[in-house]
Amino acid sequence: MKIIAHIKNDYTTKFGIPRQSGLAQTIGYIVFEPEYRVNEALRGIDGYSHLWLIWDFSEAHRDKWSPTVRPPRLGGNKHVGVFATRSPFRPNPIGLSCVRLLGTEQTKDGTVLKVQGADLMNGTPIYDIKPYIAYTDSIPDAVCGFADEVMGDRLAVTITDTQLCKLPSDKQKALVALLMGDPRPSYQDDDTRVYGFEYAGFEIKFTVVGNMLTVKEIK
Amino acid sequence: MKIIAHIKNDYTTKFGIPRQSGLAQTIGYIVFEPEYRVNEALRGIDGYSHLWLIWDFSEAHRDKWSPTVRPPRLGGNKHVGVFATRSPFRPNPIGLSCVRLLGTEQTKDGTVLKVQGADLMNGTPIYDIKPYIAYTDSIPDAVCGFADEVMGDRLAVTITDTQLCKLPSDKQKALVALLMGDPRPSYQDDDTRVYGFEYAGFEIKFTVVGNMLTVKEIK
Numbered sequence: 001m002k003i004i005a006h007i008k009n010d011y012t013t014k015f016g017i018p019r020q021s022g023l024a025q026t027i028g029y030i031v032f033e034p035e036y037r038v039n040e041a042l043r044g045i046d047g048y049s050h051l052w053l054i055w056d057f058s059e060a061h062r063d064k065w066s067p068t069v070r071p072p073r074l075g076g077n078k079h080v081g082v083f084a085t086r087s088p089f090r091p092n093p094i095g096l097s098c099v100r101l102l103g104t105e106q107t108k109d110g111t112v113l114k115v116q117g118a119d120l121m122n123g124t125p126i127y128d129i130k131p132y133i134a135y136t137d138s139i140p141d142a143v144c145g146f147a148d149e150v151m152g153d154r155l156a157v158t159i160t161d162t163q164l165c166k167l168p169s170d171k172q173k174a175l176v177a178l179l180m181g182d183p184r185p186s187y188q189d190d191d192t193r194v195y196g197f198e199y200a201g202f203e204i205k206f207t208v209v210g211n212m213l214t215v216k217e218i219k
Numbered sequence: 220m221k222i223i224a225h226i227k228n229d230y231t232t233k234f235g236i237p238r239q240s241g242l243a244q245t246i247g248y249i250v251f252e253p254e255y256r257v258n259e260a261l262r263g264i265d266g267y268s269h270l271w272l273i274w275d276f277s278e279a280h281r282d283k284w285s286p287t288v289r290p291p292r293l294g295g296n297k298h299v300g301v302f303a304t305r306s307p308f309r310p311n312p313i314g315l316s317c318v319r320l321l322g323t324e325q326t327k328d329g330t331v332l333k334v335q336g337a338d339l340m341n342g343t344p345i346y347d348i349k350p351y352i353a354y355t356d357s358i359p360d361a362v363c364g365f366a367d368e369v370m371g372d373r374l375a376v377t378i379t380d381t382q383l384c385k386l387p388s389d390k391q392k393a394l395v396a397l398l399m400g401d402p403r404p405s406y407q408d409d410d411t412r413v414y415g416f417e418y419a420g421f422e423i424k425f426t427v428v429g430n431m432l433t434v435k436e437i438k
Contacts, residue, residue: 001220004310036310041286043300047364049375049431054273054313067260081262083348091223091255092346094273096315098356127311129302134361137317142353145266 003056003125004036008112010171010200011121014059017183026174027102030113030126037110045113048101050132053118055095056125060088072185084145095120098132154180155208159215166218171200179206179213222275222344223255226337246321249332249345256329264332267320269351272337274314275344279307303364314339317351360399362430374401374427378434385437390419398425398432 009028011017030053032038045051068079069087082090099115113129120126157179164172184195189208194216196205205217228247249272251257264270287298288306301309318334332348339345362375376398383391403414413435415424424436 001311038286040298041300041302043287043298044303044364045300047362047430048303049362050358052315054311054315067257068262079259079262081260081264083260084263084267084350086349086352090347092220092273094347096271096273096349098358128309128313130305130315131303131364132358132361133305133363134359135363138357138359138361139269139317139351140353140357140359142351142357143266143268144352144354145263145350 001056001127002035003033003127005030005032005126005129007031007053007055007118007120007122007124007126009118009120009122010174012201013198014121017119017121026116026118026178027170028099028115028118028120029105029107030115030129031107031109032112039111042104042111042113045101045131046104048131051099051101051113051115052128052130052132052137053095053097053099053115053120053126054128054130055097055120056127057088057090057093057095058124059121060093062089062093065089065091076185094127095124098137155182155211155213156180157213157215163215163218167200167202175199175204179204179215182208182213184208220275220346221254222252222346224249224251224345224348226250226272226274226339226341226343226345227331228337228339228341245335245337247318247334247337247339248324248326249334249348250326250328251331258330261323261330261332264320264350265323267350270318270320270332270334271347271349271351271356272314272316272318272334272339272345273347273349274316274339275346276307276309276312276314277343278340279312281308281312284308284310313346314343317356360395374399374430374432376432376434382434382437386419386421394418394423398423398434401427401432403427 007028008031010026066089067082069082069085069089070076070078071080071085071087088095097119099118102114102116104111105114157176167175183197191209194205194207196203203219204215206213206215226247227250228245285308286301288301288304288308289296290299290304290306316338318337321333321335323330324333360376376395386394402416410428413424413426415422422438423434425432425434
C-alpha cells in the first residue's frame with residue numbers, strides 16, 4: 001500500500017476529532033505525495049460534490065487484532081464485534097470517510113483538494129480517493145444497528161460571542177458542530193469536570209451538565 | 220494488509236460483473252480466513268442492513284500507475300483522472316463496494332456472511348468489512364460528475380435541519396426531490412441571485428452555484 005497523500009487540517013490531537021465523517025464542518029486539504037502530484041490524475045474530479053477517502057488509522061496500529069471492541073458511543077463497556085463497528089482497531093487499520101469536495105487549490109505543494117467533513121487527524125496518510133457515486137453509495141434507509149440507537153445524542157452548546165470570536169470566523173461554525181457531537185470520551189460523565197482539547201491551535205475548555213455543553217474558555 | 224476473507228459467488232470471470240455494487244442482485248458469501256473465523260468479531264452485525272467491503276482489485280494489479288483512465292461508461296475513448304473514477308487501475312488497487320447483508324450462515328468454513336449486490340469476482344480477497352451508517356455514508360443528492368451524466372442531471376441540495384423542519388414531515392422529502400430537479404427557469408444561471416418560489420404554502424429561497432443548490436430560507 002502506497003501513501004498517495006496526507007491530510008492537513010486543524011485536528012492536531014486525536015481528542016476532539018468527530019467520530020464520523022460529515023459530523024465535522026472542518027476544512028481540510030489533501031496534499032499529494034510528489035509522485036502523485038499530477039494534475040491529470042484529478043481531471044474531472046471537480047464534477048463531484050463528495051469523495052471517499054481510504055486512509056490509514058495511523059494512530060491505531062496494533063500487533064494483534066481483537067474480535068470485539070467497546071465503542072465509546074455505547075459507554076465504553078459494551079463489547080461489539082469489530083466488523084459491526086467503524087472502530088480504528090481492526091485487522092487492517094483502514095479508515096473510510098466521506099467528505100465534501102469544496103474545490104482544488106494551487107499551492108507550492110501542487111494542486112491540493114479542499115474538503116469539508118473529514119474526521120482524520122492532521123497528517124493522516126491517505127491510500128485512495130474515489131468519487132462518491134450516489135446511485136450506488138447512497139442508501140438513505142439503511143438500517144444501522146447501534147449507530148441508529150445513539151444518533152439522537154447531540155449536545156446543546158452554549159458559548160459567548162466573546163469566546164467564539166477568538167477563533168477566526170471560518171472556524172467558528174466548525175467548532176460548534178464539533179462540540180455538538182460531544183467530544184468527551186463517552187465513558188466519562190462528570191458534571192464538575194472541565195474538559196479541554198486542542199483545535200486549530202486553540203485550547204478549548206468546556207463542561208457538560210446533562211445535555212448542555214458550556215464553553216468556559218478559548219485561548 | 221492482511222486478507223481477512225474471500226467472496227464466493229457466481230462471477231467466475233471478470234466479464235459480466237456489474238460496474239458498481241448494488242447494480243448486481245447476485246448473492247455472494249463472504250468466507251473468512253481461518254484466523255478471522257471468530258464469531259465474536261461479527262457480534263451485532265445482524266443489526267445492519269448494508270455493509271462496506273474493502274477489497275483487492277486482484278485482477279488489476281499493475282507495476283506502474285497511470286494518471287488517467289478511460290471509463291467504459293464514457294465509451295472508452297475519453298481520458299478521466301484516476302481519482303475521478305472508480306476504475307480498478309489506481310495507485311493502490313483497492314475496491315469499495317456497498318452490499319446488502321442478508322444474514323449469516325453456519326458452514327464447514329465457519330460463519331459466513333450472505334450478501335447481495337457485490338460487484339466482486341469469485342475468489343476476490345477482502346481486506347475489511349464495515350457497517351454502512353446512513354447518517355454519514357448516505358448522501359442521496361451528491362453530485363456525481365460523469366456518473367451523473369449517464370444517470371441524469373441533478374443538483375446537490377444543501378439545507379439545514381432547522382429550515383427543513385419548518386415543513387411538515389411528509390413534504391420534506393418531496394421538496395428536496397423538487398430542488399434536486401433544479402426549479403430555476405432554465406435560461407438563468409446567476410450565482411449571486413436568490414431565487415424564490417412557493418411550495419405547500421411556504422416560500423422557499425435558494426441560491427445555485429455550479430451544481431450546488433443551497434436553501435437560504437423557508438417561511
